Amino acid sequence: xxxxxxxxxxxxxxxxxxxxxxxxxxxxxxxxxxxxxxxxxxxxxxxxxxxxxxxxxxxxxxxxxxxxxxxxxxxxxxxxxxxxxxxxxxxxxxxxxxxxxxxxxxxxxxxxxxxxxxxxxxxxxxxxxxxxxxxxxxxxxxxxxxxxxxxxxxxxxxxxxxxxxxxxxxxxxxxxxxxxxx
Numbered sequence: 001x002x003x004x005x006x007x008x009x010x011x012x013x014x015x016x017x018x019x020x021x022x023x024x025x026x027x028x029x030x031x032x033x034x035x036x037x038x039x040x041x042x043x044x045x046x047x048x049x050x051x052x053x054x055x056x057x058x059x060x061x062x063x064x065x066x067x068x069x070x071x072x073x074x075x076x077x078x079x080x081x082x083x084x085x086x087x088x089x090x091x092x093x094x095x096x097x098x099x100x101x102x103x104x105x106x107x108x109x110x111x112x113x114x115x116x117x118x119x120x121x122x123x124x125x126x127x128x129x130x131x132x133x134x135x136x137x138x139x140x141x142x143x144x145x146x147x148x149x150x151x152x153x154x155x156x157x158x159x160x161x162x163x164x165x166x167x168x169x170x171x172x173x174x175x176x177x178x179x180x181x182x
Contacts, residue, residue: 010050013060014043020061020137021068022103026110027117027136028072032103033095038075042068061139062146069129069147119169120162126150127162134159 018039025038045067046053053063095103113136120128126148133144145155 006050010047013046013064017061017064018043021064022106023110023113024065024068024132024137025072026103026107027113027132030107032100032107034075035103035107036095036099038068038071041075042071045071058146059140059143062143065133065137065139065143065147066149116166116170120166122169123162123165127158127165130155130158131162131166 021042022035022039025035029035029038042064046064049067053060113132116136117128117132120131123131129148130141130144133139133147134141137144139147141155141159142152144159145152148155150158
């Protein structure tokens with residue numbers, strides 16, 4: 001693929017998935033600047049590795065969620081070290097009022113999803129993430145399997161167990177979460 005074709009293909013992927021990736025981080029963070037930074041970091045990593053993306057091996061959504069997951073994990077590791085946190089804060093661009101307001105709205109909109117994930121803390125992490133990616137993020141189970149790095153067949157059984165546990169925890173509310181975005 002030529003450079004301009006690759007750039008156009010990446011732009012299409014970016015436009016189709018930037019909202020979902022932003023919501024992914026909005027479920028994990030309450031600070032708008034951090035949500036914006038993590039989203040930007042994810043897409044920087046994605047464009048850097050775009051030449052290795054193979055659509056025959058998985059979807060763009062699964063690929064991006066995998067990168068977002070690794071980006072968030074790296075962020076958590078860095079934040080645990082105070083010196084890394086100081087370095088990170090010093091180099092970021094401040095958000096404008098409109099950007100800040102939009103991200104605050106997205107963060108507020110993801111509060112039910114954050115509350116659900118908090119209520120599911122007793123689940124193994126991989127099952128909690130599977131619930132989030134499929135039922136809150138709108139991924140197909142095969143895309144979630146790709147993002148989480150687990151076999152596609154195992155994803156269905158993990159989702160089944162996770163949904164049974166979720167029904168125990170949230171009762172009648174489960175239909176709200178299972179039938180669409182919160």
